[in-house]
Amino acid sequence: MLAVLAITPVVLVTLLIGLRGVAAMRTTSDFLVASRRISPLLNSAAVSGEYLSAASFLGVSGLMVKNGIGALWYPVGFTAGYIAMLALVAAPMRRSGALTVPDFAEARLNSPALRRLAALVVLVIGLLYLVPQFRTAGLVLGAVSNTPYWVGVVIAGTSVSATLALGGMRAATYVQAFQFFLKLLLFIVPAIWLVSQIGAADRHEALHPVEFSHFERETTVRFQTEVTLEIREPTPVRSEAGEPAVLPPGSRTMAKDEVLVFARGTPVPGVHGLAALGGPDWQRPLLDLNNADYPLLGTWAVLIATMLGTMGLPHVLMRFNTSPDGRAARRTAAITIVLLSVFYLFPGIYGVLGRVLVPELYLSGATDTAVVAIPAQVDTGWPGALFTALLTAGAFAAFLATSLGLLLVVSGAIAHDLVPGGLRRLRVAVVLAAAVMVGFALQSTALDAGVLVTWGFTVAASTFCPLLVLGIWWPRLTAAGAISGVLAGLLASSGSILTALFGPHFGGWQAILVAQPAPWSVPLAFVTMFVVSWFGRPPPWSTTAMLRLHLDEDRSRVPGDPIRSARRMRRSSTVRRTARRLIR
Template sequence: MIALAALPVILATLLIGARGIATLRTTSDFLVASRRISPTLNAAAVSGEYLSAASFLGVAGLVVKNGVGALWYPVGFTAGYLLMLVLVAAPMRRTGALTVPDFAEARLGSPRLRRFSALVVLVIAGLYLVPQFTAAGQVLTVVGGTPYWVGVVVAGASVAITLALGGMRAATYVQAFQFVLKLVLFIVPAVWLLLAVGADTRREALHPAEYSRFPAATEVQFRLDTRLEVREPITVVADGVPRTLGPGEHVAPEDGRWIFPAGGRVPEIRGVALPGSEPWQRPLLDNGSGHPLLATWSVLVATALGTMGLPHVIVRFHTNPDGRAARRTAAITVGLLGTFYLFPAVYGLLGGILLPELYLSGATDTAVVALPSRVDGGVAGTVFTALLTAGAFAAFLATSLGLVLALAGAVAHDLLPGGLRRLRVSAIVAAAVVVPLALLAVRIDVGAVVTSAFAVAASTFCPLLVLGIWWRRLTPRGAFVGMTVGLLSSAGVMGASLLLRPEPGLTALLLGQPALWSVPLAFLTMILVSLADDAPPGAESTMLRLHLDETRTP
């Protein structure tokens, strides 16, 4: 029954989308809402779109899994908007472009670069969108016991229908509504949890003890095949059969249900710190690399610079009437995001002491929706679980709307230009393609995959936008080669890391979180290749249009 809490969010999404039918007549209406969105409304919509599953569920889950250093993620997410405010927002709006590939051609006059940029949009949006649908399926499974595919299909259908009906205008109103909803449904349960757990638990959350022994008989359902390092003999009930594990390495099978005895020593997972341990409490990210400062900087580079390159975020500034309004949108967004990100720490720290066994199961993404029932097994716990489920579903839908819109724009406006009908069909097809991918990705770590999308965006579109806006010598060849290098050194290297699975250490860090070196490499490549070419014709006039305030008259 708790799963039904998502139903009002879905119905509201569809109703608001249906209201956009009357205003949807042109490509500009579909992609940028005819550039008539006010800064306040747009900021709420940007915030609603940006606060994805990685924010609503992922940050708290990463705190449970990796420790308090995971709180650097929201720092990077919010800092990205400060950089966007200073470097990108107003000039991007002044280009008159409808998409990021549109900007590439408008600035550099290269249809080939536009088509390549559209392919990069497909990569980034795909990496970001699959985890949204995956998280929708996981949450409904955890709170309501529904089959995983139900949440995935419902999320995909809701997004496709909303966009096909109302385009960007519908998405804007839906996302603004869902931001307010998420803010309320995230803050109110957090306050209730803090009051319900009591002073002792609050004190323990701030000064946690290492989760070294099971305080009671604990059932763990493993999401993936998991290698456990056992330090002392322990007898577990594995899928109903008692089994004694001696010291050494053992594998818990995917979907296995093991019950660990009270007082037994908690097994360890290589490269993952025990909740409450000294590495877990260190205010830096490590992930078993042994280089926490380097890992932290890599995540900050990916999240802060990647924000500037996310295609579904960039297009938002094209919906404002002018550059000044785009800048105001970015400024308001920083405040809204800052308010939201005060609270993931509450869920993460409480999850670390109340649900530490999730570290073993690999299901830390579900910590937020699992906390209320752990604190209160009665009506109150059920009610707040339902509220958080509704908020989580709002997060999936709001972000997915922007991502599917970016996919539709890349296909039907940049790769295969067509009219309004093709855009609508592309939105439905994009969702239909992503749903099967999400069905296959049931075991992925939502936060980790979303971070990979940020790394690709930081290594490709961030250099294109920053140099394209602020450096007149950028050439089409320089942009093309630089983005190719950025794409290969981010997405290519991360894909190779998944195949090679290097042992935890510096090599694993540089391959799994490449933004620290892939972003400078992309920038340097663009600059060096461009210096070997002549500046494109019309660069001076294009730069003037980007930087002159269009609201002023002579």
């Protein structure tokens, strides 16, 4: 009950800030980019709040419990992507004057077809990224309060759509900035409390993992998803009603919501497709995706997807368009790197403690709830309940902050890029898009938040990353080349994801390249875009377009300040000569 009460202030503050944004909503620019008046510090806090999604707040720790120490490569890729964005994308994207990524595509190459294709890509990324936010909201609320899964999903969808429909980007900015600092506080303080409260034996086991081979206490496992257990020896269990049974050796598929009670000392079954919890493979500092025994390839696949995908995330790119100018956009990216680096120091703490304190989640398929399940294992009194409530509130802040940005770009793709309209159409698109995403989330309990979000990064890396890098830095890019490259990347990445979900089973390195196709889908998109453009002819206005992307904006000058004017003339002349040489 306390956890449910804890999320109430988060939801109410979100709605109240949305109401404050109504007065500033007059144009499409107000709705999508807050009239480009957001300062770097506020914008970086909002970017960080938007970026630290369910995959960061809960997913990384859950993946550590499930897949091992190698899961810490995920935050490395998440943060490194901003360094590439700082160097290559942030300032030119703002100088383009675009409101959305499809806007940029048409402004750079004057192709309505490319704009529509880019809008379709935004919808695919939004689906893969937004659904796990709502899904994890349902799982977490159910784990801490025993409410039905759909309740958390509907609460998240309703509060996000109402806030965004009322206040647009301005409301989203203040909500996300507030929720970033709230998430940071509610993630760090419980981590410090947990480390101070656990015993010396638990600390030693967290730092020196051993394989989870026997239950150390009577353990009730409620399977959150369908799970296939690998039973190595006859295993006595009890049903939820207390009826004894023995699981024979072999494979056994447990249905969703099925409950088994394992007695103390009972051997722990394996989970099909996962390394043994705490065993040598679990401790390896690389990612062995799908247990394919190619850890280096798996690690590179995730790094390529997360690092290059960050440069193509439409909700992050739209954030830079809210900056007053390109210089402010670059500062926003730089400050964001610092803020994210602080946050990502802590998921590893929850991951190693989750392996020790809630190892049963490894069996139940609910590792995404490990963060909020840990405090009750450390203290069964009011302190444990309090910190569970605080972490639940922080998790809901993560869901809401990220969902605001994603829902904004999805509605913008629909009502600004595909079917252009005014504010009323944008608000209607917000509500309809939220309803569709809630519907998908209700059917997605079996998929990890981290996996779904990584797929969203993969699609972004395979489509928008090549479009932005070549569109900003290569003057010979043509509309035909851009369309061919984006389409090749979209078909390759989304086709591979569908194969992983519904296609035949693959083994070895093929399984990795199907589950995480970035190592081949990103080069395919780049090469296709380059080759088709090379044999075409760039548009005659490409010189002007490149100059606009790389020259500083015409900032206000101080009358009677000849020194500042002369410095600016020299700087502009140097940049212009460099841009012209690059174009030739």
